[in-house]
């Protein structure tokens with residue numbers, strides 16, 4: 205009898221361990237953010253003024269619901285959250301979602317919009333893109349390739365900037381060698397900023413109305429301002445048909461902090 209009870213207890217314990225393990229399995233974020241072939245979706249949201257008319261208790265219950273949705277999708281998508289409120293009148297926060305299946309990004313966002321808070325959200329803009337291997341870097345001189353490997357300074361880089369870009373038809377009609385020359389100029393202009401500006405490039409041609417979604421993190425917005433001025437003075441910039449519009453500037457914040465701001 206004692207033996208049978210022990211077996212039952214053991215089986216129950218094993219089930220708990222396995223189920224808890226499954227429930228907490230999360231996607232390998234570092235891998236998703238560094239590999240080619242991964243889809244990135246940027247979704248920007250504005251909170252409707254009626255949200256603030258709800259009492260605090262209701263807003264807190266609604267905020268807890270969001271955490272459940274994040275947990276549910278954590279196995280397939282990596283989710284980063286950003287606060288925009290205060291830095292723009294156009295939106296309050298945005299999420300950047302990565303996964304190997306674009307549809308997984310969609311599933312998460314549909315569930316997010318289906319929550320109580322979601323019904324108070326206006327999705328002001330969304331961008332989709334895919335990370336790819338470098339097109340031009342292998343054709344750059346060795347010293348520039350080495351310089352581009354300079355790691356960003358350690359430490360927090362709380363500001364995030366997203367700039368969608370569309371190239372003109374002339375750009376795509378240039379041959380690979382001509383584009384490489386212009387991109388070499390582009391890359392050379394960025395060298396002074398490698399330590400203070402971290403970047404990630406998404407290709408969006410055919411998936412969105414833009415060709416690229418560029419994403420940056422920095423602790424010094426002043427550096428980013430100078431970097432873009434430097435890039436605007438390169439010949440490659442002549443081929444930028446659309447630059448920004450919108451330019452999205454926010455701060456990287458954990459979800460809890462954003463929910464706290466929305467439930468104060």
Ligand code: HEM
Pocket residue numbers: 337338339340341342352367369387390391394395397398401402403405416418431432435
């Ligand atoms: C530290 C800052 C930056 C560095 C180190 C950097 C470096 C590079 C490099 C090496 C490439 C070529 C990638 C390849 O071989 O495919 C590239 C592409 C690109 N960069 Fe930058 N960049 C920086 C900032 C910017 C900024 C501020 C913008 C505009 C907002 C920008 C827009 C682009 C675009 C649109 C491409 C893709 C061009 C194409 O494939 O046709 N970059 N960047």
